[in-house]
Amino acid sequence: MDQAVVNQLEEIVGADNILTSKEERICYSYDATLFRSMPDVVVKPDTTEQISTIMRFANKEGIPVTPRGCGTGLSGGSVPLKGGIVMSLTRMNKIKEIDREELLAVVDPGVINVDLDNAVEKVGLFYPPDPASKKQCTMGGNIAENAGGLRALKYGVTKDFVMALEVVLPTGDVIRTGTRTVKAVTGYDLTGLMVGSEGTLGIVTEITVGLMPLPEHKETMLAIFSDLADAATTVSRIISAGILPATLEFMDNATICCVEDFKGIGLPKDAAALLLIETDGIKEAAQKEAKAIVEICKKTGASRIEIAQSEEQRDDLWAGRRSALAAITRLNPSLVQEDVVVPRSKLADMAVAAAEIGKKYNLKTATYGHAGDGNLHPSFLVDVRRTEEMERAEKGVRELFETALALGGTLSGEHGIGTEKAPFLRMELSDETVNAMQSLKKAWDPNDMLNPGKIF
Amino acid sequence: MYELINQIEDEIVKCVRCGVCRIHCPTFLATNAESAVSRGKIYLVDAVVKGDLDLTDEFARDIYRCVNCRTVTVNCPTSVQVHDIILQTRAQLMKSRGLSDLKDIIFDISTNGERPVDKRLALFQEEISRNLPSDNPWQSLLPLTASKGEFSSLLKELPDGTVDSPKMKVGYFVGSAIDMMYPEIGKAVINVLRANDIEVVVPSDQKCSGYSFGTLGDVDTEAYLARANIEAFAKAGVDAIVTADSSCALEMKQGYAKLLGEDEAVTDFAGKVYELSEFLTEKVGLDNLKPGPVSKKVTYHEACTLGKGLGISDPPRALLNAVPGLEFVEMDGAELCCGSGCGVFAMGRNYDLSMKIAERKFESIMATGADVVVTSCPHCQLQLGEMLASKGVEKQFLHPIQILEMALS
Numbered sequence: 001m002d003q004a005v006v007n008q009l010e011e012i013v014g015a016d017n018i019l020t021s022k023e024e025r026i027c028y029s030y031d032a033t034l035f036r037s038m039p040d041v042v043v044k045p046d047t048t049e050q051i052s053t054i055m056r057f058a059n060k061e062g063i064p065v066t067p068r069g070c071g072t073g074l075s076g077g078s079v080p081l082k083g084g085i086v087m088s089l090t091r092m093n094k095i096k097e098i099d100r101e102e103l104l105a106v107v108d109p110g111v112i113n114v115d116l117d118n119a120v121e122k123v124g125l126f127y128p129p130d131p132a133s134k135k136q137c138t139m140g141g142n143i144a145e146n147a148g149g150l151r152a153l154k155y156g157v158t159k160d161f162v163m164a165l166e167v168v169l170p171t172g173d174v175i176r177t178g179t180r181t182v183k184a185v186t187g188y189d190l191t192g193l194m195v196g197s198e199g200t201l202g203i204v205t206e207i208t209v210g211l212m213p214l215p216e217h218k219e220t221m222l223a224i225f226s227d228l229a230d231a232a233t234t235v236s237r238i239i240s241a242g243i244l245p246a247t248l249e250f251m252d253n254a255t256i257c258c259v260e261d262f263k264g265i266g267l268p269k270d271a272a273a274l275l276l277i278e279t280d281g282i283k284e285a286a287q288k289e290a291k292a293i294v295e296i297c298k299k300t301g302a303s304r305i306e307i308a309q310s311e312e313q314r315d316d317l318w319a320g321r322r323s324a325l326a327a328i329t330r331l332n333p334s335l336v337q338e339d340v341v342v343p344r345s346k347l348a349d350m351a352v353a354a355a356e357i358g359k360k361y362n363l364k365t366a367t368y369g370h371a372g373d374g375n376l377h378p379s380f381l382v383d384v385r386r387t388e389e390m391e392r393a394e395k396g397v398r399e400l401f402e403t404a405l406a407l408g409g410t411l412s413g414e415h416g417i418g419t420e421k422a423p424f425l426r427m428e429l430s431d432e433t434v435n436a437m438q439s440l441k442k443a444w445d446p447n448d449m450l451n452p453g454k455i456f
Numbered sequence: 457m458y459e460l461i462n463q464i465e466d467e468i469v470k471c472v473r474c475g476v477c478r479i480h481c482p483t484f485l486a487t488n489a490e491s492a493v494s495r496g497k498i499y500l501v502d503a504v505v506k507g508d509l510d511l512t513d514e515f516a517r518d519i520y521r522c523v524n525c526r527t528v529t530v531n532c533p534t535s536v537q538v539h540d541i542i543l544q545t546r547a548q549l550m551k552s553r554g555l556s557d558l559k560d561i562i563f564d565i566s567t568n569g570e571r572p573v574d575k576r577l578a579l580f581q582e583e584i585s586r587n588l589p590s591d592n593p594w595q596s597l598l599p600l601t602a603s604k605g606e607f608s609s610l611l612k613e614l615p616d617g618t619v620d621s622p623k624m625k626v627g628y629f630v631g632s633a634i635d636m637m638y639p640e641i642g643k644a645v646i647n648v649l650r651a652n653d654i655e656v657v658v659p660s661d662q663k664c665s666g667y668s669f670g671t672l673g674d675v676d677t678e679a680y681l682a683r684a685n686i687e688a689f690a691k692a693g694v695d696a697i698v699t700a701d702s703s704c705a706l707e708m709k710q711g712y713a714k715l716l717g718e719d720e721a722v723t724d725f726a727g728k729v730y731e732l733s734e735f736l737t738e739k740v741g742l743d744n745l746k747p748g749p750v751s752k753k754v755t756y757h758e759a760c761t762l763g764k765g766l767g768i769s770d771p772p773r774a775l776l777n778a779v780p781g782l783e784f785v786e787m788d789g790a791e792l793c794c795g796s797g798c799g800v801f802a803m804g805r806n807y808d809l810s811m812k813i814a815e816r817k818f819e820s821i822m823a824t825g826a827d828v829v830v831t832s833c834p835h836c837q838l839q840l841g842e843m844l845a846s847k848g849v850e851k852q853f854l855h856p857i858q859i860l861e862m863a864l865s
Contacts, residue, residue, distance in 0.1 A: 030499060071475065133474070136478045333466075
């Protein structure tokens with residue numbers, strides 16, 4: 001990068017907060033996918049003003065900017081495809097305000113998801129959206145991808161909790177979206193537009209989120225099935241019984257085996273599938289719901305039902321589920337993971353199809369996910385060094401999408417399109433729809449310099 | 457091109473960059489630098505494998521900016537052997553660039569001899585002088601500091617270890633840190649074992665375990681020391697070899713076989729090595745120790761080499777719980793790394809960073825209200841003692857064996 005540009009950026013963020021060496025830049029060229037691209041420089045601002053100045057400057061100079069949180073995304077969102085500036089937001093990590101009465105918190109974009117949850121728990125509240133990576137992902141990243149998590153069935157996803165944002169537009173203007181009030185219809189819903197825009201419409205510099213009262217009691221259980229279809233039926237039966245568990249997670253046999261090999265928590269390696277289920281709320285209600293779920297599981301053919309008897313046991317089960325992504329890479333080192341959502345009633349069809357597609361293309365496959373919302377993570381475990389295998393994986397991915405769409409589903413539930421799914425976008429969206437989306441992008445980012453090359 | 461690094465390519469490719477290391481890696485937590493976190497370092501090594509990056513100064517600095525605590529290795533959900541990748545890469549750096557070339561990168565030798573880091577450099581200097589032959593490359597690197605330091609020599613002043621009717625005969629491996637800084641720990645080892653009818657033999661030709669040299673990437677010196685120790689103890693004809701320094705225990709139990717292969721001499725030796733708390737609980741038995749009362753309020757810091765390296769977590773605690781009158785309060789995060797890296801990380805360019813890592817133990821130590829911090833690693837003892845002193849706090853540091861020695865009366 002031009003030294004004059006570096007000097008200018010250094011003046012904005014300070015010498016300690018700019019990285020130029022090749023070694024440093026290599027460490028900002030990746031995320032948790034297999035996509036790679038080198039930035040020309042990395043900056044770490046810590047005020048809205050610095051970010052605004054950088055964006056004006058970058059626009060003037062025609063330098064692309066890619067914002068980044070922890071860089072643990074699963075769609076290539078923070079990989080700087082066109083080089084330029086990577087802007088790390090992790091220095092902006094203050095929890096500015098927790099208002100117990102208004103049930104809201106105001107945070108910097110670099111606050112780690114779990115840190116917010118831990119902080120509000122101290123005053124008897126919680127922040128529901130909890131991606132599996134909650135300990136290593138930022139609130140800003142959560143906004144960009146409309147992160148979901150393991151509690152979405154009952155509580156919703158990130159967009160359901162974002163009340164207001166401060167955003168630096170691609171051109172440098174600073175705007176506020178939303179309000180601190182419970183309801184508002186004051187102008188267009190720009191908050192809704194921003195959440196899930198994958199860092200392509202603006203850089204979020206302050207986030208106001210709603211909070212929920214911490215449930216008094218939790219019941220956690222594991223239901224084991226010798227038939228995958230029975231697990232899927234169980235999910236439908238639970239919902240149609242009028243129960244909305246906080247968590248309803250699914251793991252197939254391949255996933256179970258890998259997690260057990262890693263964590264050794266006593267998961268049965270011969271099970272076809274398992275469901276991790278959690279109810280929460282007032283003690284009597286949570287227990288009543290749990291009891292009803294146990295009865296349903298018995299009727300749908302669960303071979304075993306285990307209810308966590310202690311905090312420790314509950315933590316173990318959850319830790320097991322959260323380790324799934326990395327644990328399955330014991331099968332093969334490189335991960336190609338999808339994020340399809342289908343209507344809940346089609347869950348079994350999708351899970352079975354994923355296994356069949358894996359078999360068809362001779363790929364090691366594992367599927368787990370948020371059964372309650374129909375959001376599965378079918379995963380091909382490959383070796384990035386084996387080019388021919390990667391080509392088969394790409395074919396497998398296309399078929400996964402075709403299947404999901406044919407079942408009435410969508411390409412991405414929570415990981416985002418990024419660069420990973422961009423080639424497949426028009427499988428689902430019509431040209432008119434894509435044009436409408438791109439016209440928004442063009443209006444906000446006329447020079448296409450904020451996270452270019454993503455989504456479309 | 458770089459053979460040693462190419463050998464671990466299969467391990468490198470396992471990293472999926474999930475970022476769990478960002479939660480655990482002490483150097484990352486203290487710097488917020490992606491080039492300091494495990495996945496970043498692994499990615500840099502990968503760049504070298506691919507030919508995108510050479511063995512540059514900055515690459516070397518990044519690879520030496522690791523405490524080798526094994527925290528990420530133990531917590532990585534993919535079980536990437538991060539520790540092995542770092543060590544193998546350092547070995548490649550040593551092989552390709554040489555010790556005198558890496559000297560500036562590892563050590564902050566521009567120091568004036570009066571800073572806290574100089575005590576660490578003086579210690580290492582003494583370790584080199586006492587243990588290595590005159591033609592070893594490390595000797596030509598000296599001096600590393602103007603500071604001389606005053607170090608004891610336990611090996612020369614150990615009490616007699618004979619016993620009238622011994623139940624067992626063990627060899628005591630002292631280790632450089634206890635030899636030079638904490639002779640009272642060594643004396644306690646002998647006293648307690650003798651009080652339990654165990655004869656203690658201390659081969660005088662034992663040397664430094666080699667842990668520090670191996671950790672720095674010098675596998676040749678590590679091998680030289682390994683062979684010397686194996687021979688010294690083979691001659692002694694003992695039933696077991698005990699050590700009170702958990703880094704030495706780890707090196708001898710696991711490191712030697714990894715380094716030298718599993719020939720009979722190596723496996724015989726490794727099979728006899730016990731970390732002291734392991735030995736006392738397994739071979740002597742808590743019921744036989746019969747400790748008397750000790751009236752102190754203690755907390756316990758778990759050394760990384762002990763808990764994460766050797767998987768020994770309960771035995772030291774069991775020893776403390778067996779002492780009547782001892783008030784034992786667990787601290788939050790007892791297993792969190794102190795930043796010393798068994799002395800290696802703290803003794804050079806990374807001293808300030810190591811102390812920043814140590815500082816995160818401050819609140820949890822103070823919150824226990826204990827007067828004594830018990831730990832099985834002399835390096836942790838030095839590090840945490842220095843950290844507390846920098847905050848104007850003085851606590852007594854004791855090895856579990858010293859508590860047992862007090863319990864003898």
